[in-house]
Amino acid sequence: MARKTKAEAAATREALLDAAEDMFMEHGVARTSLEQIARHAGMTRGAVYWHFKNKGDMFRAMLERVHMPFQDLVDEIEALEHDVSSLEAIRLACLQGLERFEQNPRSRRVHAILIHRCEFFSDIDPIAMQQEIVDECRESLYQHLLISKEQHMLVQGLSPEVATDLLQATLAGLFHDWIRDPSRFSIYERGVPLVNQLISMMRRSPDTSETN
Amino acid sequence: MARKTKAEAAATREALLDAAEDMFMEHGVARTSLEQIARHAGMTRGAVYWHFKNKGDMFRAMLERVHMPFQDLVDEIEALEHDVSSLEAIRLACLQGLERFEQNPRSRRVHAILIHRCEFFSDIDPIAMQQEIVDECRESLYQHLLISKEQHMLVQGLSPEVATDLLQATLAGLFHDWIRDPSRFSIYERGVPLVNQLISMMRRSPDTSETN
DNA sequence: TATTTTACATTCAATTGTGTATGGAAACGG
DNA sequence: CCGTTTCCATACACAATTGAATGTAAAATA
Structure with a gap:
């Protein structure tokens, strides 16, 4: 696959997190595979493993977007x-x-x-x-x-x-x-x-x- | 394996539920396999599948033991x-x-x-x-x-x-x-x-x- | 006592998810 | 403009579970 610009890459990262939110909310964290998240964002697991270490890393990133003491x-x-x-x-x-x-x-x-x-x-x-x-x-x-x-x-x-x-x-x-x-x-x-x-x-x- | 008396069978059912509580509490429901539950109760998955339809059925039985409105x-x-x-x-x-x-x-x-x-x-x-x-x-x-x-x-x-x-x-x-x-x-x-x-x-x- | 159930253990087939390795094309830096 | 890096897709090897099938010996039953 062709390389994206920095802005595009950042956008797919956000899209992956959005997709993760969707799937986590709908099926629970344990029951959603990284494959499902990637598909729902219109990508493959390759993208997920590029931006995040694993599911736990993704979860942490998802939380950081909304932290508010x-x-x-x-x-x-x-x-x-x-x-x-x-x-x-x-x-x-x-x-x-x-x-x-x-x-x-x-x-x-x-x-x-x-x-x-x-x-x-x-x-x-x-x-x-x-x-x-x-x-x-x-x-x-x-x-x-x-x-x-x-x-x-x-x-x-x-x-x-x-x-x-x-x-x-x-x-x-x-x-x-x-x-x-x-x-x-x-x-x-x-x-x-x-x-x-x-x-x-x-x-x-x-x-x-x-x-x- | 030898057949047990009705009382013994009921006891193993309770033991399986006890084991399920232990493992669920320690590792979470999703992360504990029926194999782990059975082993922790000193049995095999055969016993689990005899007494319960699947993990969900086991979960329900576990809740029914403590219901208290x-x-x-x-x-x-x-x-x-x-x-x-x-x-x-x-x-x-x-x-x-x-x-x-x-x-x-x-x-x-x-x-x-x-x-x-x-x-x-x-x-x-x-x-x-x-x-x-x-x-x-x-x-x-x-x-x-x-x-x-x-x-x-x-x-x-x-x-x-x-x-x-x-x-x-x-x-x-x-x-x-x-x-x-x-x-x-x-x-x-x-x-x-x-x-x-x-x-x-x-x-x-x-x-x-x-x-x- | 002969027959049928019961209460499990064992084995098997199939699925599913994970992490990694590899490939490729385009963007980036000099 | 050319090498390097980035961003992602594809492919592969591996482990973990599950449900079901089968085996079996003892308890129930009549």
């Missing part, structure tokens, strides 16, 4: 809206995150694959990858809830640790329920009242002047 | 403790469920396999199975929260729909975080304060005499 969301919020409490920043970051997932089909698909369409293979450990994402999000939440506690924004009796567990579990549960079948409901429309309700229940009401 | 937990609570509000029944049922998962290693392992160690194969759709379990739990929660609402047990502004979403998401998130690596923390010890806090925030405080 929670802390970045908070940073964006705090950069945009200046004078906002940390609890409010968390709330807005959550809503922003929900909107991102709703509107970015690639991110949605890749996460669905990571969570529901794959298991161990070669040197890939999807559970460890999920753990990393969750830990990252959790740590970010905890830091901001610590500050919220110091600013006396949390209702009495609510420790930052429990608050973190609660928010983290709620977001994770919502996400899992949604990603299992995104066509069932809109994560944004269900998530917004959920987050608002939870945050509002966690926030100390300003009129009552309790001492902590 | 949420409504049963509520029923147990309401049978045991007579004079209890429906919101309190939910709370106790959740705590009971947490304890069950903590103490039943087989149930824990099988759910971990269903959620994190398998994907599509033959005629098995693990996501649909998870969906069934979740829907069942969700429906039970909703029915009891509807009653709670009618009994004016929920804080003002909290609809039974949002309350259901919230509880369901929190439980699901907690469970997912835990099942990803049960050695990281005790689902009971983290879950009890979580559930108590959430339910207490959802419960209308008895002293304030608001009208809905």
Whole structure:
């Protein structure tokens, strides 16, 4: 086969990853062969083995295209809206995150694959990858809830640790329920009242002047 | 090979399922062959194909050994403790469920396999199975929260729909975080304060005499 | 006790996927 | 403009599983 220009080669690499997403999503990672991926992209396994070491390498590359840490969301919020409490920043970051997932089909698909369409293979450990994402999000939440506690924004009796567990579990549960079948409901429309309700229940009401 | 008695045959069936759990948990469903399962149980594939149609059939049998709907937990609570509000029944049922998962290693392992160690194969759709379990739990929660609402047990502004979403998401998130690596923390010890806090925030405080 | 099932083990044929080696034409660099 | 490298297709060797066929000895059955 004739050699392609650098731009064309990069394009086929992307096309291969797109095809991998399609097939992984439809048949699961284990049940899709590199042959199927290549065919679906209009190529042969030769192209796959040129751009990627093996299926695991391909999987990693697929994930790298959508990586997006929670802390970045908070940073964006705090950069945009200046004078906002940390609890409010968390709330807005959550809503922003929900909107991102709703509107970015690639991110949605890749996460669905990571969570529901794959298991161990070669040197890939999807559970460890999920753990990393969750830990990252959790740590970010905890830091901001610590500050919220110091600013006396949390209702009495609510420790930052429990608050973190609660928010983290709620977001994770919502996400899992949604990603299992995104066509069932809109994560944004269900998530917004959920987050608002939870945050509002966690926030100390300003009129009552309790001492902590 | 010599024929076994009925009791012995039933025992080898259980042993095969135990072996399947072991191997599925350790290597994932897709990566374990029936040969490996048979060997790990001290048998050959002949035994497997005698007791089960194929790997999918084995998987189904494995799940049937641990099935345990949420409504049963509520029923147990309401049978045991007579004079209890429906919101309190939910709370106790959740705590009971947490304890069950903590103490039943087989149930824990099988759910971990269903959620994190398998994907599509033959005629098995693990996501649909998870969906069934979740829907069942969700429906039970909703029915009891509807009653709670009618009994004016929920804080003002909290609809039974949002309350259901919230509880369901929190439980699901907690469970997912835990099942990803049960050695990281005790689902009971983290879950009890979580559930108590959430339910207490959802419960209308008895002293304030608001009208809905 | 004679016959039929049962509960496996063993063997076989066929399929499927993987990694690699090789080839070729065009793009790239000097 | 010519050698070199790149990008991919084709071909091949190899291993791993699967389902089914067959064998067999003991338990059930009547």
